[in-house]
Amino acid sequence: MSGFSIDWLDLxxxxxxxxxxETLRDQAIEWTDAGDNPVVVDLGAGTGSTLRALTAPDQQPLTWCLVDNDAALLDEAExxxxxxxxxxxxxxxxASLTSLPLEGARxxxxxxLFDLVSEDFLGALATELKAQSQRYPVGLxxxxxxxxxxxxxxxxxLDDTVLEAFNQDQRKDKGFGPALGPDSGAVMLRLFTQAGFRVYSASSPWVLDGADQAMVTELITGIAGAVADNPDIEASALEEWVQFRLSNVSTGTCTVGHTDVLALPF
Ligand SMILES: C[S@@+](CC[C@H](N)C(=O)[O-])C[C@H]1O[C@@H](n2cnc3c(N)ncnc32)[C@H](O)[C@@H]1O
Known part of the structure; x- marks a missing residue:
C-alpha cells in the first residue's frame, strides 16, 4: 500500500x-454555516474524508473545492x-500557494496534511488568509x-529508538521544504496567532486496538520502511521489532498523537 493510496486512506x-x-469539528461547521459564501477549499483532499467528516444534517449546501495533485484520488472523490x-x-x-483557488472561500x-509542509509554507498561508479575511472572513x-x-x-x-528515527523521517522534505512533522500543530498555533487569528487546538489521537489490526499492520510496515535506512537501527533488530509488533496486533494497543487546529479571524 503506497503512502496516499485509496486503500490506505480508506483503511x-x-x-x-x-x-x-468533536468540539473543533462542530465549531468549523458552525463557522461555515454562518457565512454567506458557502465555499470550502480542502487542501490535500484525497478521496474527500474531510468532506465526509464535515457533512452534517440541516447544513446549508456547500461547494467543496477539492485540491490534490493526485488525479486518481480526485476522480475517486468525485x-x-x-x-x-x-x-x-x-x-x-x-507548494505553489499563489496558484490555489483560495479566494472567496469561507x-x-x-x-x-500539515505535518508534511514546511514552516515557510504555513507562514505564507497564514499571511494569505489574513489578507483575504479583510475582504471575506476565512477560517482554517x-x-x-x-x-x-x-x-x-x-x-x-526498541520502541523509543524506532519512534525517534520515525520522527526524523517525518521532518524530511515532502515537496514543501523541510517538513514540520511533529511540530506542525505548535507552529500552526504560533503562526496563525501572530497573523491575528483566534486559534483553538485540541488533541486528536488515534486510539487503536485489535479491531484496527489491518490498519495497525500497515502502520507497522510503514514505520519500518521509513526507518530502514536509519544508521542507528540494525536491520536485524528492526526485523525483530516488526515481528514482535505484528505478533501483537490483535491483542496489543497503539496510540498515535495528533493535534487538530481551528483558526478563525476576529
Ligand atoms: C495523508 S493524505 C490525506 C488525504 C485526506 N486529507 C485524508 O485525510 O484522507 C495527504 C494528501 O495530500 C496530497 N498531497 C501531498 N502533497 C501534495 C502536494 N504537493 N500537492 C497537492 N496534494 C498533495 C496527497 O495526494 C494526499 O491526498
Whole structure:
C-alpha cells in the first residue's frame, strides 16, 4: 500500500473519524454555516474524508473545492460525492500557494496534511488568509496533524529508538521544504496567532486496538520502511521489532498523537 493510496486512506478513515476533536469539528461547521459564501477549499483532499467528516444534517449546501495533485484520488472523490455534493476538483501542487483557488472561500480545510509542509509554507498561508479575511472572513480547520508521539502495548525495548528515527523521517522534505512533522500543530498555533487569528487546538489521537489490526499492520510496515535506512537501527533488530509488533496486533494497543487546529479571524 503506497503512502496516499485509496486503500490506505480508506483503511485509516474510521480511526481518523474517531480521533477528530468533536468540539473543533462542530465549531468549523458552525463557522461555515454562518457565512454567506458557502465555499470550502480542502487542501490535500484525497478521496474527500474531510468532506465526509464535515457533512452534517440541516447544513446549508456547500461547494467543496477539492485540491490534490493526485488525479486518481480526485476522480475517486468525485465518483463518491459528485451526485450528492457540489464538487470542484482541482488538480494542483499545493507548494505553489499563489496558484490555489483560495479566494472567496469561507473555510480552508486539511487533514493529515500539515505535518508534511514546511514552516515557510504555513507562514505564507497564514499571511494569505489574513489578507483575504479583510475582504471575506476565512477560517482554517486543520485536523490530524501528527504530534510525534506513539505509544505501544505491550512495550518493546526498541520502541523509543524506532519512534525517534520515525520522527526524523517525518521532518524530511515532502515537496514543501523541510517538513514540520511533529511540530506542525505548535507552529500552526504560533503562526496563525501572530497573523491575528483566534486559534483553538485540541488533541486528536488515534486510539487503536485489535479491531484496527489491518490498519495497525500497515502502520507497522510503514514505520519500518521509513526507518530502514536509519544508521542507528540494525536491520536485524528492526526485523525483530516488526515481528514482535505484528505478533501483537490483535491483542496489543497503539496510540498515535495528533493535534487538530481551528483558526478563525476576529
Ligand atoms: C495523508 S493524505 C490525506 C488525504 C485526506 N486529507 C485524508 O485525510 O484522507 C495527504 C494528501 O495530500 C496530497 N498531497 C501531498 N502533497 C501534495 C502536494 N504537493 N500537492 C497537492 N496534494 C498533495 C496527497 O495526494 C494526499 O491526498
Amino acid at each position: 485509516r478513515e474510521a480511526a481518523d473519524r474517531r480521533a477528530r476533536n 465518483r463518491r460525492h459528485g451526485e450528492t455534493h457540489r464538487i470542484e476538483p482541482c488538480k494542483a501542487d499545493l 473555510l480552508i480545510t486539511a487533514s493529515a 480547520y486543520a485536523a490530524l496533524n501528527y504530534d510525534g508521539t506513539t505509544r505501544w502495548t505491550p512495550h518493546h525495548p
